[in-house]
Amino acid sequence: MAAPKLLLRSYPGGERRAGTSGPGRQYEADPAEPPFRQVTRHAFPVRRMRTPQQVVGCLRSTRFACPARFGDHHARFEAEARQLPERYSERGGLVEDTVFSVLPARRPGCGA
Template sequence: MTLFDSVHYARYRPGLPDEVVRLLVQELAGVQAPTLLDLGAGTGQVALSVLPALPRTAHLDLVDQDQGMLGTALDELQPHLGGRTATVHPVSAEEFAPAQPSYRADLITCCRAFHWMARPAVLAMAGRVAAPQATVAVMGDGSLWTHPAEWTAALKGLIQSHLGEYRRAGAAGAYSEPGRRYEDDLAGSAFSDITEHRIPFTRAWTPPCVLGYLRSTSFARPDLFADHPGFEEQARALLLRHSQDGVLHEDGVFTVLLARRPGESR
């Protein structure tokens, strides 16, 4: 079974804030033909966000276990490549192995997906394929499940009334927090020179967009519900009650960890 709905994922998952894009692109300054390696790429939110700021000589490698998600990512990217090239790799992040021994990634990104991964093995792989001065960027902004607004709390309560108190995750079972901080994972890897950036953002949602987003998640995907149409009817009414002129606001923080090999900062 495919865990995520790639159509809803592509349409409703937010991309990167502009300031995050600028931060990432700065890490490629001076690289004539940069290679971006995106792990847990999904339907290409990172690639689509940074693509306009990359030189025409750039190459993108998108890695995800879900081949359907990667197919959607290529469909989304193709009209915007403009001479840039992109390759998809339907494998787990730790299994990524470039075809050419000379391959070197200049920027390795992982957005909203590091918690799903075998993190020490992924970072060991990154150490093998990264250019000497490459940056690893681990980033995320939580989800509507964790966002502490009145409307998101009410929505979470409605989901729990249908599915139980614990947060669903994966094909079955409950979500569990990572055993240790991402900073500790990075500190134990080749990329132990770490800087943290916390970037505030504001998003505007409409009730239909929230419902589409929920369909793309592992905690509220349609097959979990005994009566998904009934849930969506209740959720739509709840969101309309909490909206102002049909808009719901999310004020959050996008956290970006930039990690490099010691002594190899740009």
């Protein structure tokens, strides 16, 4: 298990989960259903460096790690979260490799 997940689970409310409130489907399934047709997938690999502050900022923007979820423990959580990238980083930053997917699709009667 990744270090950030272990850190999140070490705080009160560790049972929090992301994405459990939705219908449980992957977003790729939506365009494949009518009325869409000609669905294609384009993948764009991206590599970027994140500073410890950027990692904490990304965590803040999620439902499972926003400041309100931690109450009085949030400052301590952020301090510990900033140490994780420093511990696992390359040249002062954390390397993030990800793939962005774009799924263009057409509806019948909408263009060529």
